[in-house]
Amino acid sequence: MKGGRGTRTGEVMEAIRRKMANGTLSPGERLPSIRRFAAAMGVSPSTVVEAYDRLAAEGVIRSRPGSGFYPSGAVPPLALAEMGPQPDRVIDPFWVSRQSLDTAAGMPKPGCGWLPADWMPGGMIRKAIRGLARAGDGLLVDYGGTRGSPDLRRLLARQFAEEGIAAGADRILLTASGTQAIDLVCRFLLRPGDTVLVDDPCYFNFQALLRAHRARIVGVPFTPAGPDIDRFTEALATHRPRLYITNSALHNPTGATLSPQTAHRLLNAAAVHDLTIVEDDIFTGFEPEPSPRLAALDGLARVIRIGSFSKTLSASIRCGYIAAREDWVEALADLQVATNFGGPSPVAAGVVCAVLGDGGYRRHLEALRRRLARARREATDRLGALGIRPWLMPRGGFYLWCRLPDGLDSADVARAALRDDVVLAPGNVFSVSQTASGFLRFNVAQMGEARVFDVLERSMMDRR
Amino acid sequence: MKGGRGTRTGEVMEAIRRKMANGTLSPGERLPSIRRFAAAMGVSPSTVVEAYDRLAAEGVIRSRPGSGFYPSGAVPPLALAEMGPQPDRVIDPFWVSRQSLDTAAGMPKPGCGWLPADWMPGGMIRKAIRGLARAGDGLLVDYGGTRGSPDLRRLLARQFAEEGIAAGADRILLTASGTQAIDLVCRFLLRPGDTVLVDDPCYFNFQALLRAHRARIVGVPFTPAGPDIDRFTEALATHRPRLYITNSALHNPTGATLSPQTAHRLLNAAAVHDLTIVEDDIFTGFEPEPSPRLAALDGLARVIRIGSFSKTLSASIRCGYIAAREDWVEALADLQVATNFGGPSPVAAGVVCAVLGDGGYRRHLEALRRRLARARREATDRLGALGIRPWLMPRGGFYLWCRLPDGLDSADVARAALRDDVVLAPGNVFSVSQTASGFLRFNVAQMGEARVFDVLERSMMDRR
Structure with missing residues (x-):
């Protein structure tokens, strides 16, 4: 058992944390050498290497090339750009x-x-904005409800129904963006040190976001039909990840499409290991015809669908969504109130709703x-x-x-x-x-x- | 030394976490009784009580009245509404x-x-929105820069200068809301288990937000001139908090104003203990004449100013800001890209900027x-x-x-x-x-x- 909380690695990590907390290791002082500390703790050097690597991934310590590891500071700020190895x-x-x-x-x-500005529906957006200028005071100045515009959620629910996903408007939460939607899910489900699977390659901001959550990131090789399912299953058994984040349709960066067989096997493997999946559906509007969706196969049980309108409508009028289990949506709404007070801008949702409802x-x-x-x-x-x-x-x-x-x-x-x-x-x-x-x-x-x-x-x- | 990482309490917490991680304690199984576990670990019962309380505050375990403590689940989702004691x-x-x-x-x-909708400047907002409908495609559809609208940041920098705060536009980061601004700062500075001081009483969402960050919240009694400075200093020494969050002007909920003496003593105490302060300036527009600001006294060194336009302009057009040390603003911008891809909506910033610039x-x-x-x-x-x-x-x-x-x-x-x-x-x-x-x-x-x-x-x- 490699790296779990109750393991030797965990004990080494805890010992270092204790040294930092009680001042026996001060900021600026080098950590014990791997060989010396392994002897002191009665563990193998590779256990200390693993512990130091994980503390570095958490941002607690930092490696200085050629010199060893140092505490990042008593309480290190989360300077993302410096976390993890970034040679270049x-x-x-x-x-x-x-x-x-x-x-x-x-x-x-x-x-x-993203697309150049002149590829986007500027005319329809202007029309929607002019319409908004005639809206009532409430829409223009109030916070709006915690789940976001009911009109837009109903419209999305109808679209989902056409894709075979029976999610009522109550299972949809509007957010400030697609990224913020994933961020909210990470806050809800992850704790520092949890493992998350991503495709290799995957959208680079998934890695940045997961670093912000101090998660351990494990990549699964990607094939033209989706993740390599044998390696995926292996990773589930080895790393026991909490979450898998992917794009099923028009995968970023490869443009690949998930095959039905991969989708089916992936969900079965997820069920065995009780894995939650975030399906980021941000490119859905670009598909010539529909392709398999984990959310549709699974019925939004362990799959969370997220999306936004940034790629085909506007990235300036910011609005995203989460569709998930109803009890999760409830808890996510609480989290969004706590961290952003209310859902997305009602004005933004109003513009998006008007454009999506426009025949054009x-x-x-x-x-x-x-x-x-x-x-x-x-x-x-x-x-x-x-x-x-x-x-x-x-x-x-x-x-x-x-x-x-x-x-x-x-x-x-x-x-x-x-x-x-x-x-x-x-x-x-x-x-x-x-x-x-x-x-x-x-x-x-x-x-x-x-x-x-x-x-x-x-x-x-x-x-x- | 009470409750730090390397203490007995910490060891008891770690032992429980280990039992949960390696399966000797399964979800649904009751934790050992306090007396029994104290004997087994060779610690006092009060140490176990403290450890269980802190694990409960972290959401790792949950108390069932009359029955004892239980694991919240193998990896508990962050159900904020259930975290901490909420009797009512x-x-x-x-x-x-x-x-x-x-x-x-x-x-x-x-x-x-917030104010009733008809107290807000609906007419000016409509005018700004109509102006926006004539804006170029870029503003209407692009993501915008990572720090948000330069026009709005320059306008804010001029306002700050009038208050004696010399923060150029480079030290200002626009955010999706005032709450999201504080959230971003918490992400940057806090780690789970860190202590944060708040006023008692304080704005209730500070507590909700801090629970989302799994912080330990310590209240300082509030007086009509600001926090009780002796108790504040005491709390710094006892709890070594990472952060203090407050409203200096028109404090929520009391409406009190920070006195110059309290402000001065507070900053001196903060310097001794290297405390960072978030000054939430959300009610500034309501002040009949200026009152002392920590940000102005301190020159944005250890004070972070945050604010928004929700209370006097619109809560529907969402936009907030952070003004802080330049290196922090840099790191905060990275964090905002990772968690929300880009700053606030350029369209929202455009409307806010137009209204703030309106003589009306x-x-x-x-x-x-x-x-x-x-x-x-x-x-x-x-x-x-x-x-x-x-x-x-x-x-x-x-x-x-x-x-x-x-x-x-x-x-x-x-x-x-x-x-x-x-x-x-x-x-x-x-x-x-x-x-x-x-x-x-x-x-x-x-x-x-x-x-x-x-x-x-x-x-x-x-x-x-």
């Missing part, structure tokens, strides 16, 4: 998020995770899908000319997960491209095991300019 | 929040924490202050006729913290009033030590209807 800013999830969010509007962002929205989605199919073909051709090939051809969405020509490291390429003001997303940002250095994730909607390909070619040539 | 729903912070947020619009809410907003605040002064006098008179007296007369804002006639328990009165569809806020919701049963917090802006006083009188009479 260019493959740090925070760095990529900030580069994407904070760089100037004109800069090409083939590494970012369905046409907007159809047009988006056609436009993306075209962009995907074009980008594939132009990347192919540079020797960059997609791992698979996605059915929809804007991502292409591509392999670079042999021997090229995508972090080098990304670093070189940034000097030319082009933000790329190197593979290892997405990889828990750091085994995706030969990959880049491209956003085909952000590659209209020829300059992107010029910079890419030059960056691959010199890797300065 | 009517004095449970969650219950009061939900009653206030989820009850029908027409129901009088003298217990709630200052007039709106002046009118609000006059109207509230009148409402406060009227409510005081009418409450006085029922024998209900304010603890002090606030300089502004909408709260009156009132003592009931001798012998009356405000929880009984609140329960009776609710049967007549009037939501009250009983004193112990605000009191960590549960010593405010003789108090009610009134919102004078929500007491225009005579029915409120009729129901109050009847509820005091029968206390059914």
